Amino acid sequence: MLFYSFFKSLVGKDVVVELKNDLSVCGTLHSVDQFLNIKLTEISVTDPDKYPHMLSVKNCFIRGSVVRYVQLPADECDTQLLQDAARKEAVQNKKR
């Protein structure tokens, strides 16, 4: 749930999603769900010559299981907060 909440806090920001098939999609994070499926709006493919099929697509839904990386702007990410949240989760999981 930690990263679901983390991505929810990033809705509206511009991100680059790199998929396991090496396709990179740049866009605005519209929404995310518990499976970390991602919906992006106003997308642009970083290498359109290699992937011409995305030319007529403005919004897309990306299945969470095919994501390799989500690249975020550094100033959008509070690493201290993330660390604290991760520690809390670790404690909770240990208790369970």
Next chain:
Amino acid sequence: MNYLPGTASLIEEIDKKLLVVLRDGRTLIGYLRSIDQFANLVLHRTIERIHVGKKYGDIPRGIFVVRGENVVLLGEIDMEKEGQLPLEEVKIEEILAMQQEEQTVKKQEEEKKKKALVERGIQPHVDQIQEDF
């Protein structure tokens, strides 16, 4: 997939003309009629679009039921942009022939790479499922 606001749901994409990229590299275009929590899809009036270079060809496929695990992404087709594609549509036979050529060239390159690695003592890693994307 649920009905909570702010969650990425495919419900909103129902009845829209979507472009679906599959893990084996195929591109399907069809109207989304049905979904479930695994992102299994039912596509209506589906065409398979094959791209080679700046050319493409469409093969009509009818109704497709796609298992969610094979889906890479779903894109909403913008009809205006569809009309302005800088790509040239060609006949099915032609695009299939071009695709075959592309596959042979790729295969040859793969063989060369494999040979080079084996010569250097690195054993080829065989994947269970060939994912072409």
